[in-house]
Amino acid sequence: xxxxxxxxxxxxxxxxxxxxxxxxxxxxxxxxxxxxxxxxxxxxxxxxxxxxxxxxxxxxxxxxxxxxxxxxxxxxxxxxxxxxxxxxxxxxxxxxxxxxxxxxxxxxxxxxxxxxxxxxxxxxxxxxxxxxxxxxxxxxxxxxxxxxxxxxxxxxxxxxxxxxxxxxxxxxxxxxxxxxxxxxxxxxxxxxxxxxxxxxxxxxxxxxxxxxxxxxxxxxxxxxxxxxxxxxxxxxxxxxxxxxxxxxxxxxxxxxxxxxxxxxxxxxxxxxxxxxxxxxxxxxxxxxxxxxxxxxxxxxxxxxxxxxxxxxxxxxxxxxxxxxxxxxxxxxxxxxxxxxxxxxxxxxxxxxxxxxxxxxxxxxxxxxxxxxxxxxxxxxxxxxxxxxxxxxxxxxxxxxxxxxxxxxxxxxxxxxxxxxxxxxxxxxxxxxxxxxxxxxxxxxxxxxxxxxxxxxxxxxxxxxxxxxx
Numbered sequence: 001x002x003x004x005x006x007x008x009x010x011x012x013x014x015x016x017x018x019x020x021x022x023x024x025x026x027x028x029x030x031x032x033x034x035x036x037x038x039x040x041x042x043x044x045x046x047x048x049x050x051x052x053x054x055x056x057x058x059x060x061x062x063x064x065x066x067x068x069x070x071x072x073x074x075x076x077x078x079x080x081x082x083x084x085x086x087x088x089x090x091x092x093x094x095x096x097x098x099x100x101x102x103x104x105x106x107x108x109x110x111x112x113x114x115x116x117x118x119x120x121x122x123x124x125x126x127x128x129x130x131x132x133x134x135x136x137x138x139x140x141x142x143x144x145x146x147x148x149x150x151x152x153x154x155x156x157x158x159x160x161x162x163x164x165x166x167x168x169x170x171x172x173x174x175x176x177x178x179x180x181x182x183x184x185x186x187x188x189x190x191x192x193x194x195x196x197x198x199x200x201x202x203x204x205x206x207x208x209x210x211x212x213x214x215x216x217x218x219x220x221x222x223x224x225x226x227x228x229x230x231x232x233x234x235x236x237x238x239x240x241x242x243x244x245x246x247x248x249x250x251x252x253x254x255x256x257x258x259x260x261x262x263x264x265x266x267x268x269x270x271x272x273x274x275x276x277x278x279x280x281x282x283x284x285x286x287x288x289x290x291x292x293x294x295x296x297x298x299x300x301x302x303x304x305x306x307x308x309x310x311x312x313x314x315x316x317x318x319x320x321x322x323x324x325x326x327x328x329x330x331x332x333x334x335x336x337x338x339x340x341x342x343x344x345x346x347x348x349x350x351x352x353x354x355x356x357x358x359x360x361x362x363x364x365x366x367x368x369x370x371x372x373x374x375x376x377x378x379x380x381x382x383x384x385x386x387x388x389x390x391x392x393x394x395x396x397x398x399x400x401x402x403x404x405x406x407x408x409x410x411x412x413x414x415x416x417x418x419x420x421x422x423x424x425x426x427x428x429x430x431x432x433x434x435x436x437x438x439x440x441x442x443x444x445x446x447x448x449x450x451x452x453x454x455x456x457x458x459x460x461x462x463x464x465x466x467x468x469x
Contacts (some may be wrong), residue, residue, distance in 0.1 A: 003409070003425060003432060003433060006026050006028065006425075006432050009023070009024075009025045009026065010025075010027070010028060024172075024426055024431040025172070025431070026172075026174070026426075026430060026431035026432040027133055027134070027172070027173055027174035027430075028174070029134060029174050029200075029203040029204065029430065029432070030134045030174070030200045030203060031200050031201075031203050031435070031437065031438075031441075032199065032200045032201050032437075032441065033200075035225050035226065035252060036225050037200075038065060038066035038067075039065065039195040039196075039198060039199040039201075039224075040062070040065050040066065040067045040102060040103060040136075040195075040198045040199060041066045041067055041102060042067060042068065042100070042101070042102030042103075042132065043067065043068045043070060043099050043100065043101050043102060044062055044065075044067040044068070044069050044070070044101060044102055044103045044104075044105065044198075045070045045071070045072060045091060045099075045101050045103075045104050045105070045127060046058055046059065046062065046069065046070070046071050046072070046081060046084050046088060046105045046106070046107070047071065047072035047078050047081045047104075047105070047106045047107070047119075047123040048072075048078065048080040048081045048083060048084075048106065048107035048108075048110065048119075049077065049078070049080060049106075049107065049108050049110050049111045049116050049119035049120075050077075050079070050080050050110050050111075050112075050116065050119075051080060051110035051112075052080045052081075052083060052107035052108070052109055052110040052140075053107070053109040053110060053142070053182070053184075053187045054107045054109050054140045054182065054187040054190060055080060055081065055083040055084055055107040056083050056084070056085065056187075057187045057188060057190050057191075058084060058105060058107060058140070058190070058194065059071070059083065059084030059085035059087065059088055060085065061190070061191055061194055061195075062084075062088075062105070062194075063084070063085055063087030063088060064087075067102065067103075068089075069084065069087055069088040069089070070088055070089050070090070070091040070099070071084040071088040071089070071090055071091065072090075072091060072093050072123055073090035073091060073092050073093070074090075074092035074093050074094040074095070075093050075094065075122045075123075077116070077118055077119040077122045078093070078119060078122055078123055080107075080110060093122070093123070093126045093127065094126075097126060097127065097130050099130060100130055100131075100132045101127065101130055101131055101132060101135060102132055102135055102136065102198075103135060103136040103137070103138065103198050104123070104124065104127055104128065104131060104135070104136075104137050104138075105136075105137075105138045105139075105140075105194075105198070106119075106120065106123050106124070106137075106138075106139050106140070107140045108120065108139055108140060108141045108155075108156070108159055109140055109141055109142045109182060109187070111141070111142075111152070111155040111156065112149075112151065112152050112155070113149075113151040113152060113154075113155055114151060114154050114155045114158065116155060117155055117158055120139075120159075120162055124137075124166070128166070128169075128170070131170060131173070131175055132173075132175075133173045133174050133175065134173070134174040134175060134200075134203070135170070135173065135175040135176075136175065136176055136177075136178075136197065136198045136202075137163070137166055137167075137170065137175070137176070137177035137178070138177075138178055138179075138180065138194065138197050138198060139159055139162070139163055139177075139178075139179045139180070140179075140180050140182060140187075140190070141156045141159040141179060141180070141181050141182070142156045142181065142182060142183075142184070143156070143181040143182065143183050143211055143213075144156045144157045144181070146183055146184060156181070159179055159181075160179060160209055163177045163178060163179040163207060163209070164177075164207045164464070167206040167207035167429050167464045168207070168429045168464065170429075171206060171428070171429030171430045171431070171463070171464060172429075172431070174203075174430060176197075176202060176203070176205060176206035176207075176430075176464075177206060177207060178197045178202070178205065178206065178207070178208050178209070178210070179208070179209045179210070180193055180194075180197070180209075180210055180211075180212055181209060181210070181211045181212070182211075182212045183211075183212065183213045183214045183453075184214065185214045186212045186213055186214045186215070186453050188215075189212060189214075189215050189219060189450070189452070189453040190212065191450050192227075192445065192448040192449075192450035192451045192454075193210060193212060193445070193451065193454060195224070196441075196442075196445040196448075197210075201441035201442075201444070201445065202441065202442070202445075203438060203441075204430065204434035204435070204438035204461055204462070204463050205438070205442060205459065205460070205461055206429055206430065206463060206464040207429065207460075207464035208459050208460055208464075210454060210457050210459055211454070211455075211456070211457055212453040212454055213453045213454075213455055214453065215397075215452045215453045219449065219450050219452060220449060222448070222449045222450060223254070226252075226253055226254030227253055227254065227448050227449060227450070228250060228253040228254040228255035228306075228307070228444075228447060228448075228449075229253075229254030229255075230254070231250075231254065231255040231256070231306040231307055231447070232255065232256050232257075232258065232298075232302045232304070232305050232306050232307070233247075233250045233255040233256070233257045233258065233305070233306065233307035233308075233309060233447070234257075234258045234260060234294070234298070234305055234307065234308050234309065235247045235250065235257055235258070235259055235260065235309045235311055236260045236261070236285060236309065236310055236311050236312035236342075237260070237261055237311040237312030237313060238257070238259030238260060238261055238269060238272055238273070238311070239259070239261040239265040239266075239268040239269040239272060240265070240268055240272075240411070241410040241411060241412070241436055242311060242361070242405070242408060242410060242436040242439050242440070243259075243261070243311040243312070244272050244436070245435075245436035245437045245439065245440040246309055246311055246436075246439070246440040246443055247259050247272055247273070247276060247278065248272075248275075248276055248440070249437065249440035249441060249443070249444050250307065250309075250440075250443075250444060250447065251276035251277070251278060253444055253447075255306075255307060255447075256277075256278060256279075256302075257273065257276055257278035257279075258273075258278060258279050258280075258281055258297070258298070258301075258302075258305075259272055259273040259278055259279070259280050259281070260280075260281045260282075260283055260285070260294070260312070261280075261282065261283075261312070262282070262283070262284050263282040263283075263284065265282075266280065266282045269282065279301060281293075281294070281297050285312055285334065285338040285342065286330070286333045286334055286337075286338055290338065290341075290342070291341045291342045291344065291345035291346075292345060294342055294345070294346070295345050295346055295349050295351055298346070298351050299349070299351060304351050304352070304353045305346065305351055305352060305353065305356070306352075306353050306355075306356050306357065307356065307357045307359070307447050308342070308343065308346065308352070308356070308357070308358045308359070309359050309361075309443060309447075310338075310339040310342070310358070310359065310360045310361060310383075311361045312334060312338070313334060313335045313361060313363075314330065314331060314334045314335065315331070315373065315376050315412070316328075316330055316331050316375060316376070317372045317373055317376070318372060319371070319372050319374075320374045323374070323375065327375060328375045331375035331376050331378075331379050332375065332378065332379050332382075334379075335376065335379035335380060335383070336379040336380075336382045336383055336386070339360055339383065339386065340386060343358060343390075352398055354396040354397050354398070355396070355397035355398065355449060355452060356396075356397075356398040356399075357398070357399055357400075357401075357446055357447045357451075358390075358394075358398070358399070358400040358401075359400070359401055359402065359403065359443050359446050359447065360383045360386065360387055360400070360401075360402040360403075361383075361402065361403055361404075361405065361439070362380045362381075362383040362384050362387075362402045362403065362404040362458060363376070363377075363380040363404055363405060364404050364405070364406045364460060364462050364465055364467055365377045365380055366378075366379070366380025366381035366382075366383060366384060366404065367380075367381070367384070367404060367458075367460070368467045380404075383402055384402060384404075384458050387400050387401060387402045387456060387457075387458060388456050388458075391455045391456030392456070394455070397452050399446070399451070399452060399454060399455040399456075400455065400456065401446045401454060401455065401456065401457045401458070401459070402457070402458045402459075403439055403442045403443060403446075403458075403459055403460075403461050404458055404459070404460045404461065404462070405434065405438075405439050405460075405461045405462060406424075406428060406434065406460060406461065406462025406463060406465040406467075407424035407425055407427075407428070407433045407434065407462070407463075407465070408433060408434045408435065408436060408438070408439060408461075409433045409434065409435055409436070410436060413433065427465060427466045427467065428462055428463035428464050428465040428466060429463055429464035429466075430463035430464070431463075432463065433463075434461060434462065434463060438461050439461050442459060442461050
């Protein structure tokens with residue numbers, strides 16, 4: 001459904017009206033347009049606190065990009081910024097800055113105590129007002145769980161509060177702020193995540209924290225235009241909405257997609273899979289025979305699978321006192337239990353290939369809870385627990401992560417009462433609803449072969465919703 005308010009406030013009359021009445025004036029978000037599009041263009045400024053672990057890797061990646069790279073200089077706390085290498089031109093932050101930046105990237109991984117947090121201020125204070133519309137702020141820090149001292153852990157954890165607040169300050173420009181926490185040694189494996197968070201693919205992801213763990217061995221080189229070439233993906237609930245967009249996006253990135261949905265949706269499902277040259281599988285995932293049927297289909301047609309996307313979901317809303325038991329049972333079965341049983345069967349038959357990916361779709365309802373959705377919120381929170389626990393057990397480079405969508409423009413949200421729909425759209429830092437492709441792009445990032453270190457994460461695709469953390 002079209003957001004008429006978003007269109008109106010971006011007309012001359014609408015801009016004046018919004019400014020006069022003090023109404024939100026969301027900026028149209030720039031999203032990915034073509035497969036060979038550079039992940040970042042324009043001017044990019046990088047900086048680093050003392051002994052930054054990631055600055056060299058950032059300099060190498062961004063120096064080889066289509067962007068014009070600069071590094072901070074002129075400030076004592078930012079001397080380590082020169083570690084970005086000779087492809088980055090120095091920019092004295094004590095002088096007048098006339099450049100508009102597409103991205104401001106800061107390596108805080110070298111911070112050892114809270115006094116060093118001053119470097120954040122020294123880098124962003126003179127530059128944040130020079131961030132262009134639809135710009136990106138990205139901070140790299142160390143995972144506090146692996147810090148050696150309480151002072152270091154405090155400094156690194158503080159980055160989360162910084163990024164969440166900055167995201168709310170810059171959201172009115174369509175810009176986003178995110179944080180990557182890396183394990184010691186994981187700076188070598190930043191490539192896929194930096195590309196995602198600096199690109200238009202992450203248009204509706206803001207105020208989020210992703211952890212990147214250390215990876216044993218070197219990651220295989222991939223084609224950045226079609227990184228999923230040769231991969232086989234299973235996408236449940238693929239006949240429409242978010243599932244359809246996931247199937248299209250993974251196919252765009254080179255994967256062969258098995259689209260799965262209930263038999264009643266077979267006609268729509270076939271339309272989707274025919275368009276992307278995939279295969280359709282009509283199956284009710286709550287059927288006791290479903291896991292074995294899926295495993296047999298995978299084995300017969302492909303011999304194994306690389307990507308499993310648990311997107312299928314339903315809502316059956318009622319307040320708890322008025323909820324019939326089949327509403328409860330169905331919501332738990334579809335949104336949670338089926339995922340566990342399908343994964344269990346595929347792992348038992350050893351059908352998930354090395355460096356495989358499992359991605360679950362949770363919801364901000366599972367994080368913050370929603371009135372009249374005890375069944376749905378319970379299931380979607382259970383998904384988070386499942387992801388966090390299974391991530392610790394998987395081997396052979398296989399990972400599991402989750403996305404938690406907020407207000408996404410789908411048939412379901414179009415059917416909401418207008419006042420609830422408008423509140424859902426505006427109650428985030430970007431003051432607008434997301435698109436199904438926003439969820440799909442985050443899933444494609446998880447699925448990238450270079451994202452092996454990204455494991456056990458739950459990233460919200462919600463425009464930094466004011467609901468939940």
